[in-house]
């Protein structure tokens with residue numbers, strides 16, 4: 446799938462595959478949360494129904510040009526990032542862009558959202574955006590720190606190379622076992638990146654009425670949902686490629702996705718929400734020093 | 749009733765309706781005492797989410813506007829503003845006898861007696877107050893109506909806006925709303941375009 450016709454077919458099909466995976470993961474998430482709370486929960490493909498419902502709404506309020514463009518930026522930015530993250534059998538683009546590129550592109554969707562929400566001029570939305578950027582200062586720095594650690598250890602910044610190295614060495618060389626300090630720090634960062642509790646300060650329905658989504662209705666909200674569903678497997682895959690040795694087959698890939706997401710969800714289901722400053726303070730108190738310590742240990746071993 | 753409404757739905761519309769009925773988001777505007785029955789409806793005991801019904805927090809995102817109880821003149825004004833912010837198709841559900849005929853506040857000087865003079869009500873849940881079982885069965889009949897393509901009361905607001913507007917002005921005087929419903933109705937093609 447990395448040359449010729451196969452490549453073209455895969456480039457076209459990949460967003461749909463990713464969306465489908467996202468729907469399954471999202472539905473699984475809602476079901477699992479419901480089961481933890483002793484409820485029956487919705488069906489497994491509930492996110493699909495939600496998206497269909499939103500995209501077939503008959504009136505859609507636009508707040509202006511930027512509001513429309515921002516939705517394109519949101520989904521477009523996510524799709525672009527997605528291609529640079531290697532999955533089993535598809536690593537064509539990851540030879541042109543390492544994880545520095547991925548980190549950079551990951552910032553496009555939040556910025557697009559900020560532009561769009563800015564035009565809706567809703568105070569709750571603006572608070573949501575400022576919180577989103579604050580949270581970036583929390584988890585992104587931790588993530589970048591773990592990336593630096595890996596780059597120093599293996600002398601490469603390519604996600605695909607890193608994945609191959611881990612696969613060749615077996616589970617003992619998986620990032621999470623070889624560098625547990627970095628692994629734990631990145632687990633916290635993943636929780637923040639996926640915007641799950643206790644770091645769910647951006648959406649916070651009871652405080653700021655779903656923040657950035659406050660003024661979004663109909664197709665606009667539908668686009669945000671699609672973006673979220675595509676980004677969900679992608680963000681899990683980034684973690685998987687760095688710390689769980691990626692995956693060699695699609696079966697392994699899907700199993701690892703679900704196991705990883707279960708871990709995130711059970712934490713999400715039992716915790717309350719930090720306050721914004723609390724979340725930031727937590728990130729700078731625990732995961733960031735852990736990651737820094739991990740990097741220092743890598744440097745010490747290398748000397 | 750125009751001929752258009754009498755014709756059969758296309759196959760696509762039937763399929764779409766059966767998918768759309770699986771996801772309904774509800775904005776509960778807790779005006780009265782009845783709201784206390786909603787937490788058990790949403791949480792473990794009765795679990796509304798198994799029908800795909802979820803509470804949502806802003807009118808833009810919601811499909812159902814649930815009005816739980818008596819409406820004073822002040823709150824009714826807010827309800828109308830909220831309703832006009834929602835995206836069609838949208839369903840107003842009147843909850844409890846207070847929204848039907850004033851209930852036990854019938855003699856009150858401060859409450860409105862009948863919600864359907866001001867907004868097109870899709871469904872009433874009778875009772876003072878309706879138990880979670882009644883709420884769930886009410887939502888199920890709403891789901892059935894959506895499936896059969898009968899839940900079209902929201903169109904009435906676009907088609908007969910003068911009627912609702914007249915009642916609103918009778919109560920509030922000149923009330924300022926954010927969008928022109930008549931323009932919207934023409935823009936989205938819910939009524940014939942007048943030149």
Ligand code: SF4
Pocket residue numbers: 780781782816817818843844845846847851852853875876877
């Ligand atoms: S119907 Fe009964 S429970 Fe509901 S608001 Fe009126 S008095 Fe309260």
